[in-house]
Amino acid sequence: MNKFVYMFDQGSGDKKELLGGKGANLAEMTRIGLPVPYGFTISTDACNAYYDAGKSISETIEQQVLEALTNLEEQTGKSLGDPENPLLVSVRSGAVHSMPGMMDTVLNLGMNDETVEGMAKLTNNPRFAYDSYRRFIQMFSDVVLKVDGFYFEQLLEEIREEKGYETDPEMSADDWKEVIHGYKELVKSHTKSSFPENPKEQLFLSISAVFDSWNNQRAIVYRRLQKIPGHLGTAVNIQSMVFGNMGDDSGTGVAFTRNPSTGEAKLYGEYLINAQGEDVVAGIRTPQPIVRLKQEMPDVYQQFVDTCNLLEKHYQDMQDIEFTVERGKLYILQTRIGKRTAQAAIKIAVDLVEEKIISKKEAILRVDPDQLNQLLHSRIDDLYERSPLAKGLPASPGAATGHVVFDADDAERLGKEEKKVILVRPETTPDDIHGIVAAQATVTSRGGMTSHAAVVARGMGKACICGCEAVKIDLKGKQFKVGEIIVKQGDVITIDGSTGEIFLGEIPMIAPQLSEEFQLLLTWADEERKLGVRANADNPEDALKAVEFGAGGIGLCRTEHMFMDANRIPIVQEMILAQTYEQREVALSKLLPMQQEDFEGIFEAMEGRPVTIRLLDPPLHEFLPDKEELLVDVTKLQMTNPNSEELKEKEYLLRKVRQLDEFNPMLGHRGCRLGMTYPEIYVMQAKAIFYAIAKGIDKGIAVKPEIMIPLVGHVNELKEMRQLVINAGLQVEEETGKTFDYLVGTMIEVPRAALTADQIAQEADFFSFGTNDLTQSTFGYSRDDAEGKFLQAYIENKVLPENPFASLDQEGVGKLVETGVKLGRGAKPGLKTGICGEHGGEKQSIEFCHEAGLDYVSCSPYRVPLARLAAAQATIKHELKQSVNEFQAQK
16 A cells, blocks of 8 residues: 655655655654654645545545544644644645745644633633634635635724724733634635534645645746746645744744845844744734844743754755744744845855865855846945835845836736836735736835745845835725825835835946855856856947856857947948949948947957857848838828928838838848848958957957858858858958958758758858757747747646747757757867857756757856856766766666
8 A cells, every 4th residue: 555644753854755845854853853843744645646536535545644643642642623632733735845835834723612622721821722713713714715814804903903902912812702703704604604613624624725735826836937847746744733822931933044135154033922933924923033032032042043053054054944932842843945045045055165064066056047147136326325215124135126016916917018016015925926026026014034025035036125114005095105105006116125225216226246255156166167158249348248257258249239229220221222232332331340340349358258250140121110100101291291302212211121021031031141142241241350350469369250150051051151251351361461360150040950060060160059040940939929929828738848938948959959069060070069049048958058068158148157157067967967877887
């Protein structure tokens, strides 16, 4: 018979796939002797069996749960449902990968009208017992019976106001009895059934609800964001309850062994006296900093510090720990690897190396490359004279400006319209996840540094302020007040998540500065990685930024971007509209010195590093006015001024636009096809490059450009264009008396080029895979249409695992890349290969490039640090894989 249920002392920390992260950690903490309330874990296998059985708990699983429950009752000396000595349990989810707040939890399970009286007698604290009971009814009804928690909060608020109370601790046992009666009436009116009193019925309904929550909307969204597989399922942890709401010698809290925002090696967290765990996480009350516990319960505080140190050393990483103090006794409810900002992740990794806890290679693997984007964004200008509107807790660092919204749905809708918004809420719940994703930042008026909003925002690298009590939010009126100042939906505010300050309007920002730890980690990464990292840069400013971020060269310089300047567009249009070769040459002669100046600036910025320059790629109509707008202008002029010179010019322009218009521009007259039909354009560009090399030589700059011919599909195209470039070089060499060192290669971006790479390699010094266009032409997708119309639905419905334009499709497009590399190097050993599409800055694609044997990846300057780290991780993972394979081969 399959085993589905494990007592805590039957598991261990290495069984995450089976027990989930939480269950494995509870088992491990039990194993090393920490004060963990006893319980058992229902495995992820049971979750999958539940779904396989049509969302039904099998008899086998039910029997094993009941056996484990009997074991738990024997260990604790209490029984579920016993009015004299009741056992109360928590029912919590526990995914393999941490998904904080995304799935459901039920606390105080086992309470009913009889056991509440037993608890009151046993504890001699009726207020505590009835408070626990009302919490259970509220949570169970929300999670299991699907009665919205809003109704319970509304009723509680009404009773509090009626009695003149401001906080829950003021409520007496009789007050809670009144609340409980009201709650039960709410349940009856919404579900048409009485609240279930049988504890075993409560238990199995809760287990089913937790399994169901694996596929709730917020969990699905979170998994998609974090790229967590959907087939893993969640475990369920049944744990005997301990109570932090038994008086002033009790409490509950959450703490990190290091600061999750900065990485500082200092205990960081919060607690609430006389409260249960959900009060801290849900943000219902604003908690106290953990250091205050030292004054209120010094012995408990010291025991907690010792436990934190033990857990961090045991797991060799920063821990996120939940704890409860019941009548002066400390219990550890959970530990897990703590979510952290990129800044903190880097500092913690580097510090752990310096503390000799982990190796440099382990430190490199500890930092998620995607997080590095957080460090490469702006912050509020230091010269700005700060006059904050309000100040809350600095829950997640960074600065952001946006329009105020009060609803997660509004944030998502406006985000899709590419509007920058800041989500402002009393507190967030896991149901707000889509709004937090869409917003630039989040502000809450309640909650602390470990509330839901804070943890989720830190994990996403978004700025967040919590517990800003000065902000009085009116959700119905869609506005908030600070004193007499009213801020309405749509108004612009700026927040600084590093200080907790909120400002009216937009505030000047400055570029980020990279910490010493960041630079050190990237130095270690450079020592490990085999892949080169270059940047896509089209001007000297971007080139300098690329060098600053550690790029080894430029992998893609798009010359068409040099034509987009407002001063140049008229000359480019003059070239396009020319009716004769001579007219076109006149326009080209004006463009040549402009392009030459651009290349000189880039060569100077790169100081001898390789620069790959792509000759003109887009179709010519992209440089002309929009056809529909022209048609409107022509129609208006025909009606208002039919004999004007302006009308004649616009009619001619419209004819030319129509002549150049294409049914499918992506597959049309562009790339090397332009060079083949208008060779003078490519000659001008090649000469501009060679004149710039000559200037560089005069300045003592060693320049070795790599001239790239785009969209080659047949070797004859490259053969002809290569000769064109060589002839232009010889001409400029003769004029200047200088000798040039350069390469001529091609962009592999259509399937035929990859499939005939052995032929094309005969004429190429290098290949650069243009994976954006290669993805379009391999799938037969127009990127803009696909992403706008059906691609998101494909991903949501699991037709595709992810967006192939964001992460390289290794099964299809990847095979073409591998084929191109293999054929190319077969024909020309040592052929240099790289990629320059957006995939060059995406960690999974970078790992593929390493495995495929490419020489370099190229990405935007701001993604260069990410690529350096991801390339090092790819090298380390490859070495580990090889070691495992060799070990298995020896066995």
